[in-house]
Amino acid sequence: MIMELSPSVKYGLNFFHPVMMWALLAVSLYVAYLGLQVQRTRSAQGEEKKELIKGRYNLRHHQIGSILLGLMVTGSVGGMAVTYINNGKLFVGPHLLAGLGMTIAIALSAALSPFMQKGANWARMTHILLNFTLLGLFTWQAITGVQIVQKILSNA
Structure with missing residues (x-):
């Protein structure tokens, strides 16, 4: 038995992936900042190093980066799933290929x-x-x- 989703649910699913990925882009920038602070801590000396160590940048970078990994892979697969559910196929183009590259890079x-x-x-x-x-x-x-979102909205 194949369960069919209502048109409104299918339409709404189109926006879960973009919202999630925009949030993850912001998290990625924060994780990059933490990574730069880890590097700064590594090269600092004396009192400056002691102060930077208190920020626990290495732990925060590792923990939030791990969460980012899980959510990014989930968001990537979820975006492909929604596209397939709504269209019966994936559209091979720059967005899909860059997304797959991102998934590989973070892994x-x-x-x-x-x-x-x-x-x-x-x-x-x-x-x-x-x-x-x-x-x-x-x-x-x-x-x-x-x-892509603009195209979806214009076709609504």
């Missing part, structure tokens, strides 16, 4: 954590590069996502 970035905890500088540099790439892709996603 690889998080996978580097054990190496960074052991002091591997190559992992730290790769983590930073992946995350700046992720922010670039996320910005592109925001732009193309607004265009």
Whole structure:
């Protein structure tokens, strides 16, 4: 038995993914700020370092970054699911491809954590590069996502 969603529910689902992803873009910027503070703490000395350590930036970066990973993967899969539910297919284009790239980038970035905890500088540099790439892709996603939402609204 296949359960059919009402048209109003299908229409409303179109907006869950964009709202969630805009919130995650803001969280991503905050996590980037925390990461920069971790780097600043790592290179500081003396009293400045003591003050920065009190901010517990490393713990907050790790915890919020972990939440971001889970929600971003969920949002990515959810966006594809809603598109498929409403259209019976996925639209292969820049928005989908950049979203898949973001999902891969955040997964690889998080996978580097054990190496960074052991002091591997190559992992730290790769983590930073992946995350700046992720922010670039996320910005592109925001732009193309607004265009998609405008199209949905104009077809309503």
